[in-house]
Amino acid sequence: MLKFNDISLRNKLILMQVFTSVVVFGIVFGVFIITDANSYKQRKVDSMVSIAKVLGTNSISSIQFQDPESATQMLQELQTVSPEIIRSEITNKEGQVFASYSKAGTETFSIPQILHGKSYSFVAQQLFVSNPIKSNNEVIGNVYLQVTLTELQRIKQYKYELAFILLLVALVFSFLIAVLVQGYLSTRLLNLVNVVRKIRKTGEITKAVEDKGKDEIATLIQAFNKLMDEIRENQKKKDEFIGIASHELKTPLTSIKGYVEMLNMLEQDPQKKQFVKKALNNINKLESLVKDLLDVSKIQSGQLQLEMKEFNIDELLNETVNASQMVSETHRIVKQDSPVNEMIYGDRQRIEQVLLNLLSNAIKYSPGENTVILETEKTEKELIIKIRDYGIGVAPEEQTNIFERFYRSNKVAVHISGFGLGLYICRDIINRHSGRIWVESAGKGSVFNFSLPLKHSPIQQIHA
Amino acid sequence: MVAGSLTGTISAQNAQQEANLKAAFIYNFTKYIDWGSYNRDSLFIIGVAGDSPIMQSLNAIAAADRINNKRVIVKSINTGADIADCDLIFISNKCRMSLNYILSKTRPGVLTVSEQPGFAEAGTALNFVVVNNRLKFEANLKAISAAGLKAGSQLLKLAIIVD
Numbered sequence: 364m365l366k367f368n369d370i371s372l373r374n375k376l377i378l379m380q381v382f383t384s385v386v387v388f389g390i391v392f393g394v395f396i397i398t399d400a401n402s403y404k405q406r407k408v409d410s411m412v413s414i415a416k417v418l419g420t421n422s423i424s425s426i427q428f429q430d431p432e433s434a435t436q437m438l439q440e441l442q443t444v445s446p447e448i449i450r451s452e453i454t455n456k457e458g459q460v461f462a463s464y465s466k467a468g469t470e471t472f473s474i475p476q477i478l479h480g481k482s483y484s485f486v487a488q489q490l491f492v493s494n495p496i497k498s499n500n501e502v503i504g505n506v507y508l509q510v511t512l513t514e515l516q517r518i519k520q521y522k523y524e525l526a527f528i529l530l531l532v533a534l535v536f537s538f539l540i541a542v543l544v545q546g547y548l549s550t551r552l553l554n555l556v557n558v559v560r561k562i563r564k565t566g567e568i569t570k571a572v573e574d575k576g577k578d579e580i581a582t583l584i585q586a587f588n589k590l591m592d593e594i595r596e597n598q599k600k601k602d603e604f605i606g607i608a609s610h611e612l613k614t615p616l617t618s619i620k621g622y623v624e625m626l627n628m629l630e631q632d633p634q635k636k637q638f639v640k641k642a643l644n645n646i647n648k649l650e651s652l653v654k655d656l657l658d659v660s661k662i663q664s665g666q667l668q669l670e671m672k673e674f675n676i677d678e679l680l681n682e683t684v685n686a687s688q689m690v691s692e693t694h695r696i697v698k699q700d701s702p703v704n705e706m707i708y709g710d711r712q713r714i715e716q717v718l719l720n721l722l723s724n725a726i727k728y729s730p731g732e733n734t735v736i737l738e739t740e741k742t743e744k745e746l747i748i749k750i751r752d753y754g755i756g757v758a759p760e761e762q763t764n765i766f767e768r769f770y771r772s773n774k775v776a777v778h779i780s781g782f783g784l785g786l787y788i789c790r791d792i793i794n795r796h797s798g799r800i801w802v803e804s805a806g807k808g809s810v811f812n813f814s815l816p817l818k819h820s821p822i823q824q825i826h827a
Numbered sequence: 828m829v830a831g832s833l834t835g836t837i838s839a840q841n842a843q844q845e846a847n848l849k850a851a852f853i854y855n856f857t858k859y860i861d862w863g864s865y866n867r868d869s870l871f872i873i874g875v876a877g878d879s880p881i882m883q884s885l886n887a888i889a890a891a892d893r894i895n896n897k898r899v900i901v902k903s904i905n906t907g908a909d910i911a912d913c914d915l916i917f918i919s920n921k922c923r924m925s926l927n928y929i930l931s932k933t934r935p936g937v938l939t940v941s942e943q944p945g946f947a948e949a950g951t952a953l954n955f956v957v958v959n960n961r962l963k964f965e966a967n968l969k970a971i972s973a974a975g976l977k978a979g980s981q982l983l984k985l986a987i988i989v990d
Contacts, residue, residue: 421981423981424855424859424979424981424982424984424985425985427855427858428852428855428964428982428985429848429961429962430963430985433984433985498858499858
């Protein structure tokens with residue numbers, strides 16, 4: 364069932380306005396019809412009482428001189444003048460019928476019994492009226508009239524139809540007005556909502572939301588803009604900090620690495636050499652972290668430059684597989700499929716960075732397994748490279764988030780070190796090559812895919 | 828109101844009941860007759876010619892009701908002179924005087940009521956007749972206006988008009 368809260372703000376505003384006007388018009392028309400019917404009834408009562416009075420006055424002498432024929436004739440004539448009077452009766456002082464006339468087909472029942480002493484009464488769409496006949500302040504009889512109110516039914520019917528049509532017209536108008544007016548409120552709110560949605564989707568804080576109003580919505584928008592300004596400012600500071608920090612870290616690190624490498628070459632004592640090697644390993648890890656930070660900083664500030672040129676992809680794939688294999692003591696890295704035999708136009712070093720990153724991730728996130736598979740798939744327009752592992756996989760709700768900056772999976776039971784920048788850098792590099800990067804994972808194991816556009820250039824000689 | 832309590836047919840009634848009905852009619856006639864400038868004194872005098880049971884009926888009305896807001900006196904007419912101070916005279920079928928004699932003695936301002944066929948044509952203002960066993964009355968418009976009286980339309984619409 365549709366809940367009121369599920370309806371969009373725009374439709375809610377329209378619905379409320381239309382509902383309000385329907386209720387108001389409904390009440391107005393209802394009152395209008397009731398008042399109209401009542402005033403018609405009152406007028407009918409007044410006119411029938413007048414007729415009864417005239418009849419009474421004119422039948423005084425007939426009663427006094429015991430001449431029912433003349434009274435009957437009068438009632439008969441009345442019928443031709445007022446056809447709505449379907450029965451008329453004159454009784455004498457004792458309540459006996461002195462003269463009466465009724466239209467053919469009229470049910471005869473005692474009017475005095477219906478009236479119960481009242482001067483008029485509405486029963487079953489009929490009006491009953493009685494009026495005493497007085498002569499010298501002495502009641503000498505009564506006039507009774509039975510009147511059909513078919514005209515009232517007709518009038519009511521007409522008024523109902525009219526009210527219904529007017530209600531429909533009002534409905535259409537209030538809908539149109541609501542559609543026009545709601546925009547004034549909802550457009551501004553929806554504008555804000557759209558901006559929020561966009562920010563949530565892209566993570567990019569765009570320009571301030573514009574609004575000229577001075578009401579609560581304007582306050583909300585101003586607060587939102589201010590908040591966004593602060594966030595943007597903080598982000599900028601953070602990016603600046605990362606840039607400066609990574610630069611400042613890199614310089615001494617390079618120097619440390621140089622000296623430790625030298626020490627590694629010079630050291631002969633196996634015990635000491637082992638310590639030096641461990642130190643060098645960690646220096647390399649630290650260096651790659653600092654490099655990642657530097658890359659992110661470059662990406663953020665738009666300083667990441669690609670050196671585009673054509674290179675042989677098979678060469679690169681073999682190199683990276685071998686390099687990764689040398690580092691890994693636990694996993695075997697298998698390259699499947701025949702050579703691609705294609706030249707790729709791109710930054711060889713950066714593509715290598717992506718491959719190494721994905722391969723090292725595949726090894727990191729599949730502890731206890733022993734195989735990582737690299738596959739290629741060639742289509743008309745692009746080359747797809749797939750790195751498959753049999754590890755812990757990626758939950759469906761995380762599959763888009765893992766490419767964000769500093770995203771660290773909180774679903775992963777095993778602790779894996781890193782800043783969570785690798786995939787972010789990979790995505791940026793691949794996007795700059797007009798390619799796509801995505802992950803496929805169903806529970807156990809995952810496949811990281813990236814595509815590169817193919818130009819189908821002739822293969823150059825493999826350099827030695 | 829007396830007439831209302833009586834039934835309309837007269838065939839099954841005895842003479843007294845008929846007299847009561849006629850007396851009630853006479854009483855009701857007075858409500859529709861305008862005496863104009865006549866009948867200025869404080870009494871309304873009804874004269875009855877002939878020994879009729881209507882005397883008793885009229886006396887009963889005189890005791891109970893007023894005519895034109897005046898006390899009602901009922902008296903018997905035996906000679907032409909008795910007519911002089913009457914406002915209404917009833918010429919019963921027992922009357923021994925001739926109609927012409929009575930009419931000749933009647934001055935303007937007196938309503939003449941009779942109860943024999945042809946009397947209205949002969950000159951009385953109102954005359955009782957029985958039609959289809961019902962008591963009706965004839966009205967002679969010339970006689971009424973000659974007497975200087977005015978009859979109401981509600982009365983005349985029920986009357987059988989004669990010349």
